[in-house]
Amino acid sequence: MSARRTSIHGSWSSRLAFVLAATGSAVGLGNIWKFPYIAGEHGGGAFVLVYLVCIAIIGIPIMMAEVMLGRRGRQSPINTMRTLAQEAGADPRWSWLGWAGVAGGFLILSYYSVIAGWALAYVFRAGSGMFTGVTADGVASIFNALVTDPERLLAWHTIFMVMTMIVVARGVRSGLEQAVRYMVPALFVILILLNGYALAEGSYDLGLRFLFDADFSKIDANGILIAMGHAFFTLSLGMGAIMVYGSYLPEHASIARTSITISVLDTLVALLAGMAIFPIVFANGLEPGAGPGLIFQTLPIAFGHMTGGALFGTLFFVLLVFAAWTSAISLIEPAVAWLVENRGMTRVHASVLAGVVTWVFGLLTVFSFNLWADFKPMAWLEVFRDATLFDLLDYLTANIMLPLGGLFIALFAAWVMKRDDSLEELDMGDGPAYRLWRFLVRYVTPVAVLIVFLNVTGLVDFGHLLGAG
Ligand code: PFF
Secondary structure, three states, X not given: OOOOOXXXXXXXXXXXXXXXXXXXXXXXXXXXXXXXXXXXXOOOHHHHHHHHHHHHHHHXXXXXXXXHHHHHHOOOHHHHHHHHHHHOOOOHHHHHHHHHHHHHHHHHHHHHHHHHHHHHHHHHHHHOOOOOOOOHHHHHHHHHXXXXXXXXHHHHHHHXXXXXXXXXXHOOOOOHHHHHHHHHHHHHHHHHHHHHHHHHHOOHHHHHHHHHOOOHHHOOHHHHHHHHXXXXXXOOXXXXXXXXXXXXXXXXXXXXXXHHHHHHHHHHHHHHHHHHHHHHHHHOXXXXXXXXXXXXXXXXXXXXXXXXXXHHHHHHHHHHHHHHHHHHHHHHHHHHHHHHHHHOOOHHHHHXXXXXXXXXXXXXXXXXXXXXXXXXXXXXOHHHOOOOHHHHHHHHHHHHHHHHHHHHHHHHHHHHOOHHHHHHHHOOOOXXXXXXXXXXXXXXXXXXXXXXXXXXXXXOOHHHHOOOO
């Protein structure tokens, strides 16, 4: 038994508190805003299948690895990686993995906050009855009026960043730990209600077929990368968010059971969101590949036509804001923990500093939808022909930084860390479950991530190897 470390930042009150916080981190805009629109852009069913496979064989094992490393290191990811590398007799420069995560967190939060701002704006639009009886065209113009106005976007982005800073400054335990307890069940209820509407009024058949009929001719190498990147994004993996939450986890909580619970909840929320949205898309002649505005242009139609729609619509966007909020705090927690540990800052100073840096980066996204909408910095590459700065930021973080981070986390947990140490920390016995986990992080994750990368860069034509189109 090694001497157990303790975290200077305190710890969750219980295993349940950790599950709530980590679920709060996982369930966010990724599930409700991003999953439907990227599934729509990449043809539906085949994309969803690749995503589900990635959750099962990459996501869950990596989540276990991150929680395990966090709980063993009990510090910010940067210091945890250094400490654990030293413990294993490896190079302390493994701490760079923590730095990469901090950078990824800033970049993700910079655009995440702008989109969360849209959700905030929609709370008021729904509440004032603006969606009552609205048509597809009507809601499109409401959406366009919002995103093409830089001042409004900036104001909402600022409000959301301030909300995030306040909670991070206070520490997670007092505020959000409680909120998630009610938020996730409430979100389920509203999503089920929306499914009821979609079933009654939408083209439910078409919607479900779009989402679940796997037609592999509709997905290409880039689509596969995006599905894999999304598995990391939606579970908050590959950048230290779950690692830092793991560092506050009480000693005797089962890491495997916890990780599976979080992943299943997260996946259910995404699927329910997709099942509500696509039937409405098809019934109203909308475009499944409409892009980031998809839910903001479809769900108001549902709310605008159902009894009590103004109330449910408001509630839905409030919950969406909460979901985004509980994710946002986990995006800067690794940086804040490091500032407190290594720079001796108070949590308040650290949160303000991290928040302001993120806010400034957020301007890139704010302007991507209006002043700089025609600025396509990488148009010379076919995949990025239409990509704005926001699209590039999203692509770089979700599809490159997170999978790479995940790859290195897997390599560390399975090849660098001593087997006895992971066995002790996971505390599930040396049986088939532990061996399966180790096999997955040792071989499956690294090989899968590499194949997908090579496939996209055109070095290996995976589809061709499989004999597909
Ligand atoms: N998992 C969050 C979502 O699906 O909205 C986004 C996210 C949070 C990504 C934290 C990465 C992260 F570290």
